[in-house]
Amino acid sequence: MIMQRSTFTGSPIALHGHDRFADRMRRITDGLLDEGALVTTNCRINGGKAPWFALRVWTGREKDVEKSLDAMGIRSLVPMRKGPDLRRRHRLIEGQMMPVIHGYVLVQLLAEPQYLAALQGIEHAIDVLGGCEKPRRLSDVEVNRFNMLARGGEYDFERTVKISVNAGDRVLIKAGPFGGMTATVVTPNKRGRGDVVVTVVGWLGEVPVTAPLALLERL
Structure with a gap:
């Protein structure tokens, strides 16, 4: 006959502490991103060219994610364009600035799966385009060209x-x-x-x- 234990000793992990699971995961994410930013910066200083990736985010939160990444020392970019003009009571209201492609932030980071996976821990971030193992890469030249065209009005809504x-x-x-x-x-x-x-x-x-x-x- 197999005896079943109705009690057990020990405590669930972190039950008696103030360290919540979400907080621990946030620290791990921040640590990895800090490491990735440092390595990427050193790579640029030493003449290397770290690739860019597209981070899919909540629509409307692109600039928030960009600010969060910038605060961590991670180079990021949301190319912007002028949105549609509005006409109200015979008045023309200039279009507001908006992302060229909604829902994406461009991020320059060392191409290591652990760093890319850590991006998903940023608030409002969803995932990396192509996945963390085989992400879609963009070069410095491609990103700079895209941003220059956007800044020059190439993608403005009314163009x-x-x-x-x-x-x-x-x-x-x-x-x-x-x-x-x-x-x-x-x-x-x-x-x-x-x-x-x-x-x-x-x-x-x-x-x-x-x-x-x-x-x-x-x-």
Whole structure:
């Protein structure tokens, strides 16, 4: 006959302390990111070129995540553009600044899985594009070019371009986190300006992306 114990000795981990699991995980995350930032900085100082990655975040929280990373000494970037103008009572209200591609922050960090995984511990962060083991990388040249075009007004909502797309069209995304990848148009756009919703076939199936029409090229 097998006797079952109804009692046990010992205490659950951290039951009698003030150190909560979430707090411990935060310290681990911060420690890894501090280490990753230091190594990345040394890499740049020594002439190396640490790659950039796209961190998927909550839409509307891009700048918050950028500020959190900057406070940790981690180089990050949210390329911005001018949003749509509004017309109220015969008045034109200039569009507000908004991310070129919502829901993503570009991060420069050493390409080590533990550092990339630690990014997911940042508040409002979700995951790294492509995963931590085989993430999608961007070079300094690609990121700088994308940001310069954004700052120059290339992707402003009201900018007109000579392209129109229909639902189902295949397009090339010319720059940014998905630069060089093909996508399928979901929402048509024949106005020659504004945004388009496309789906990119990626690592986790079809990924919906809202992109400026000026960022696309018909195939």
